[in-house]
Amino acid sequence: MNLRQLKIFLTVCQEGSMSKAAKKLYMTQPSISQTIGELEQELNIKLFERINKHLYLTYPGEILREYSKRIISLLEEAENTLLDISNLKTGKLRVGASTTIGTYLIPKILSEFRKKYENTSIFFNIDNTAVIEKQILENSIDIGIVEGPIHSQDIIIEPFIEDELYLVCSKGHRWALKKVIEPWEIEEEELIIREKGSGTREVFETIMSANNLKYHIKHVLNNTEAIKKAVELNMGVSVLSKLAVSEELKKGTLVKIEIEGIKFKRMFNIIYHKDKYFSPTFKAFMEYLKSGRR
Incomplete structure (x- = not known):
């Protein structure tokens, strides 16, 4: 089992079909099928079952999906950390904001932050609070700024502004x-x-x-x-x-x-996962938010 196999497997899970995964990864469908087959043979388990032309994860498949997410997430964090170490002003940050904050407040914050850390890549998306909470739990974003209540105990909540x-x-x-x-x-x-x-x-x-x-x-x-x-x-x-x-x-x-x-x-709140690694870029952004320089 290797990272390539896990990435292909996870893409099939996300897309719900071999053909869609092949299109997204710029591969052929037979190559995708072969990789999944090799993974199933190596692990001696069935990862998917096909019912009425639809793919469904088996129970072992669901377990592997969760481990794959964590493994790939750790790999991405390792890459970001090494990038930050090589140059403290270089890094990557994924920010999510709920609709009001994302429309009327966060653009100015990100613009000012980029002036100081001009080589930092910031990926930014806007959605409602429930979606931002879900993205934090899935590690699709590093940090969120939201206007609504948060319900997961796995998320740290820090007050931002009233x-x-x-x-x-x-x-x-x-x-x-x-x-x-x-x-x-x-x-x-x-x-x-x-x-x-x-x-x-x-x-x-x-x-x-x-x-x-x-x-x-x-x-x-x-x-x-x-x-x-x-x-x-x-x-x-x-x-x-x-x-x-x-x-x-x-x-x-x-x-x-x-x-x-x-x-x-x-209260507008800053949120992040309780297990989130604080990279230098993450720390710098948190310090900027709390400094009141907005």
Whole structure:
């Protein structure tokens, strides 16, 4: 059993078929099949079973998949560590951020960090908190900055900065002149809200539940900019990060509404796996985040 075999096996697992794995690895399908066959013969186990033209992992296959992930992950960490050692300003970092942070905060952070560590390769992706948490657990990213609650005990959570969600409406909405509403009033309004798995939505739902308030969802959108446009057109009201609506509040296209006795406060958090190796690049990025130079 060697690394080449494990990488091919893992690609077949990820793609769900020999042909797709062959295409991704720029190999022929017979070569993929031969490698899997050699691996099964060497280990004296069946890794896949084919049912109705679909590949399914056997129980031994599932075990080997998890070991393969860990082995390849350790190899990548070794490569990154050696790269960092050769030149402290050279390295690779994979950063994930939930939607609000990724759109309105992290680009500036990464831009400033790259000015100091200009030879560092940074791979960056944006998704909702649930997806970023999953990517940390799968070691697809090194570090995440998220706005929503984290549920895995295998993830370390460190506070970053405080945020607040604002209830906003259009300037033509009946609330715009009031500026302050009673909690029960939100129960009668149509909400435009983020999708399940979004940190913004989870914080909103948690605080509403804690205050025994009901709410009516009219539209679910996974794009903050689209939500803002819909609210501006008076299609409903929404609860969004103050980072996301600061420009619209200045222009007056959106109006912030206070709810008597209720605040939607939350903390943006830095997350990483409890077993994560702290490479020099990782340490430098953590120190930068905590330094307040943003």
